[in-house]
Amino acid sequence: MERFLSKFTDRIIAASNSIKEFTVKQQKISPDKFIVIYDCASTEKFSKTLEADSVKKNLNIPIDYSVIGSVGRFVEVKGYTYLIQAAAEVIKKFPQVKFLLVGDGPLRSELEQQAIKLGIKDNVVFTGMRRDIPEMLSVMNIFVLPSALREGCPLSILEAMAMSKPVVASRLGGIPEEVSDNKSGILVPPKDPNSLANAIINLLLDKNKARELGQVGRK
Secondary structure, X not given: OHHHHHOOOOOEEEOOHHHHHHHHHHHXXXXXXXXXXXXXXXXXXXXXXXXXXXXXXXXXXXXXXXXEEEEOOOOHHHOHHHHHHHHHHHHHHOOOEEEEEEEOOOOHHHHHHHHHHOOOHHHEEEEEOOOOHHHHHHOOOEEEXXXXXXXXXOHHXXXXXXXXXXXXXXXXXXXXXXXXXXXXXXXXXXXXXXXXXXXXXXXXXXXXHHHHHHHHHHO
């Protein structure tokens, strides 16, 4: 149906080159039909001054704890199982760290059980669905998106960058079009919890580097 309708369509908008290439391949639609217009995050909405300490208190996170956070759907393509595995390694070196997972989905109970089995349930906070995303981002020292199978143009990364948060994400789909590796964030191979853990640990050790990544991301 989409291939048929494309014959009567002047332009098809893709939010990233990755999405364009995927659609051309899957739907056999001429690439000449496409124009790429990147998604964006409101730099006004995601720059307001927020009292992060009070947000931490409401989430029962100690003020002196570092927070590694993510916002997304708990489905297989997002790769949260690999983030939980990475979290176990990070917590071995940094016991005073909380992983803040904002969102919901069919894999939530499975991820909660995984955290229990790895002995890190007290260091992982599942918030469920939230509307106050700027507030959630305000408490994060590092934003992580561990996408595993595919990714288009994730808005959550753009929102985190708008909040000057250093990003660790999978080198997958449209993510490298958003994040410049070692300039505005750190890109790691998908489905690789060790690389994910090492990137997070390195940024926890090097706060200046983390701050620089966040500043470039905001710019």
